[in-house]
Amino acid sequence: MxxxxxxxxxxxxxxxxxxxxxxxxxxxxxxxxxxxxxxxxxxxxxxxxxxxxxxxxxxxxxxxxxxxxxxxxxxxxxxxxxxxxxxxxxxxxxxxxxxxxxxxxxxxxxxxxxxxxxxxxxxxxxxxxxxxxxxxxxxxxxxxxxxxxxxxxxxxxxxxxxxxxxxxxxxxxxxxxxxxxxxxxxxxxxxxxxxxxxxxxxxxxxxxxxxxxxxxxxxxxxxxxxxxxxxxxxxxxxxxxxxxxxxxxxxxxxxxxxxxxxxxxxxxxxxxxxxxxxxxxxxxxxxxxxxxxxxxxxxxxxxxxxANTSPIVVDTELELDDVYAPRSKDSQYGITIIDNTTPQQSNTFSTLPEKRLIDAIKEGLHQSMQQHTNLVLMGQDIAEYGGAFKITEGFVEEFGKERVRNTPLCESAIVGSALGLSLEGFKSMMEMQFADFVTVGFNQIVNNLAKIHYRWGQQADVVIRMPAGGGVGAGPFHSQSNEAWFVHTPGLKVVYPSTPIDAKGLLIAAINDPNPVLYFEHKALYRSVSGPVPGEYYEIEIGKARVVQEGVDISIITYGSGIHWATEYANTHSYISFHILDLRTLLPLDYAAIRSAVARTGKVLILHEDTLVGGIGGELAAWIGEYCFDLLDAPVMRCASLDTPVPFNIELENNFLAKARLDEYIRKLINY
Missing domain, CATH: 3.40.50.970 (Thiamin diphosphate (ThDP)-binding fold, Pyr/PP domains)
Structure with missing residues (x-):
């Protein structure tokens, strides 16, 4: 040598x-x-x-x-x-x-x-x-x-x-x-x-x-x-x-x-x-x-x-608290928090100009780029092309290619890069072109992002946008509802807005949060759903559900596309008084709002677009059965999509989706 x-x-x-x-x-x-x-x-x-x-x-x-x-x-x-x-x-x-x-x-x-x-x-x-x-x-x-x-x-x-x-x-x-x-x-x-x-x-x-x-x-x-x-x-x-x-x-x-x-x-x-x-x-x-x-x-x-250490003192509360990084008080200063958790509070925004869901997401992302000069956007085709759904169209001209970055087809590497940015104090948003493609970056999300704060106190200031859901005839690899995979993972936060006002506010809140947030956005709702949206920079609090309408006969607990299926059904069946709860955040869940919804009617239907087995409906039904049993007048029922991949043909897809069985389950509950 x-x-x-x-x-x-x-x-x-x-x-x-x-x-x-x-x-x-x-x-x-x-x-x-x-x-x-x-x-x-x-x-x-x-x-x-x-x-x-x-x-x-x-x-x-x-x-x-x-x-x-x-x-x-x-x-x-x-x-x-x-x-x-x-x-x-x-x-x-x-x-x-x-x-x-x-x-x-x-x-x-x-x-x-x-x-x-x-x-x-x-x-x-x-x-x-x-x-x-x-x-x-x-x-x-x-x-x-x-x-x-x-x-x-x-x-x-x-x-x-x-x-x-x-x-x-x-x-x-x-x-x-x-x-x-x-x-x-x-x-x-x-x-x-x-x-x-x-x-x-x-x-x-x-x-x-x-x-x-x-x-x-x-x-x-x-x-x-x-x-x-x-x-x-x-x-x-x-x-x-x-x-x-x-x-x-x-x-x-x-x-x-x-x-x-x-x-x-x-x-x-x-x-x-x-x-x-x-x-x-x-x-x-x-x-x-x-x-x-x-x-x-x-x-x-x-x-x-x-060797001279104290015996382990097991503190369950501390263990749970350390799963998430706390948000600094400075990061909350001057931000408007909109509370629209009840129909009465939601009505106060009814006179505002209406925007489509996709435009609300774009506005929230744009205002966040202005607010945070250390925010970096990454994803396939998001720069000059504007992304598969054109949400970032025009961003590269305003913010430059350094902050609006096209990526190679390397989902795992880009999630990892987002974590690396966080080590150096940057915020990042990664766009999965389709939520289905997240499987390629799954390990980084559930083992690196989710666990890092609990393991050694390092925050992962990362948002992953997840265009998800069916109803657009896109077949098995562009239509999945895979939010349940991540609800099972401590350390992640999972949000799923159904309205434009929530889409903008939850996206801003996700970007301001120091923890990894999976932000699901339903493709079929992008241009089909409109609603009032404040023009200001505001947040909807993560972890708070919203009462869409109050009722006394049946409580429907749902999110995403399920909100629109439920309200549409309620509007055409006015003889049934529906209490509809929009979860908005799937991790952490708003258990107080869930319990309140159960108490209102005693009959609960959990509705989601995801397939039945392993869907979040099973967890909700189990929690209600364990903690709200005395409030129930009927078994908790779940209405979900078929346990098959998402079919391409529109007639097959319509039959696949939970909406096809909504009337059947409501009738079972009302007649119980």
Missing amino acids: QFNRKELTDETLVHFYKSLLLPRMIEEKMLVLLRQGKISKWFSGIGQEAIAVGAALALEQDEWIMPLHRNLGVFTTRNMPLSKLFMQWQGSQEGYSKGRERSFHFGNREHHICGMISHLGPQLAIADGVALAHKLRQENKVALAFTGEGGTSEGDFHEALNTAAVWDLPVIFLIENNGYGLSTPVSEQYRCENLVERARGYGMEGIRIDGNNILSVYDTIKGVRDYCLEKQKPYLIECATFRMRGHEEASGTKYVPSYLFEVWEMKDPVKNYEQFLLSEKVLDEEQLTVIKQDLKEYIEVELSIG
Whole structure:
């Protein structure tokens, strides 16, 4: 192993040695504690330390790094206290994630480290978003994301690199190629000779280096950082390395040929660098001994502090409160909150000019762009073309292509980029061209956006607009009502307006909210529904249902298209007194309004366009049965669409939709 010190001083070389040795000595101690049962799991990076340490040394302290399992050196080189790291590894409430996460599945804003999720690949796109934030602010900063050779097989790898290349983002993608993804060798993982060859396919530069040479890693990343900033382009680095332990300790290493351990033992990053320092007379044996003793004492002191933790105190209220980021009082100052939760309050707006639902959404988005100069819009064809439904038409001329961004067909990468923007204090709105396409970005939404505040207190200030629903003859892949998928996910907020006034106010509220909000908008209502809309910048409170009309015979609890089906039916059946509740927000639900609706009539019909099995109607019916049983005069009934995909033919679609069975269910209830 050849070390080239270039112009590095002796003092710097010694600093590098201490930075490299510390994670090795910590890991050796952790393996002892693992056998003693004092920590529950450990993903060893022994043999790979030079990559994590070299990367952290080469970057500025305030440049974000997205590490993985085996990157203890990132955390230690960023000077995170070992005592608190140890609390984290024990699952203590005094750790970085309050006992809610394991090992390195956490992040910390102060140290500009974004915690991984177990799916690995989504880390890469977050770096895209961080780099985009720097680019928009014209800051000379990069973002760096780690992945393993196994992670390069994931779609997220392709999407993140492609997006970074297309948008010319200063991102460093760093592959730790240690030869095995758990037990799967590279021969079963990819067919190219070296992974760095993939860089050319994305239109970026790349290099393969010895990942066990601390000076090569440092010098390469330092130079690549300069390149990324000067050229405003991404770069791919493949580091050849090897892990000397199992994927995690329980998995063992029986699947690895024994000769490989002998080969890579000769390439040990710590021992080889140590010999280099001795040969260069930067250090002598006595000085090495002193350094090791000092680090050992530091580790023992820190572990003693870290072991002295309080027992877990389970606080259910705190657990629930931490699912969502609180909204700052400053962000609410001067915003008009419209309360139209009752028919009487709604009537006060009846004299206002009418707008179509689509125009109300556009107006809310436009006013939000004016209000928030840090709001970035992203989506397929949303710039010059104006989006599939023309909602952002004209925006690029007013706000520019930096803030109104066409995206590649990379839903997962764009959701991840939105989260990356949030790390740097930006707001973002991503438009799914159709709600059906959200499946491609599902992992980022339910595992990254939804959980990040609960895991380590980082808000995800992201809105995803979801054009949904049938009634337009668009078939199985452009007509789904898939809101129930997300109502099941703590940490998300889900809104679904049915009127123009609510569409504008809920969209503004969603953008002002620091949490991830899925904003469903029904395509069939875009141009078919009109209503009064205030011209001012206002919010409709998320989590508040609206009484559409009051009645005493049957309560219909619904949202979206169901509101219009219910009111249409009520208007043509005036001999039945209907109480109609528009949920508007599906997560969190307005349970007080639901209970009030049950109490008004004692007979409840839950109506939604989604299919029956697994739809939100099942959850509502269960809650009413559990908490409002004494108010009921009949079983709670659900009217939903058929449990089939959405058919293309209009006659088949009309039969599919819940509206086709509305009369049947109302008659059952009225006659019960």
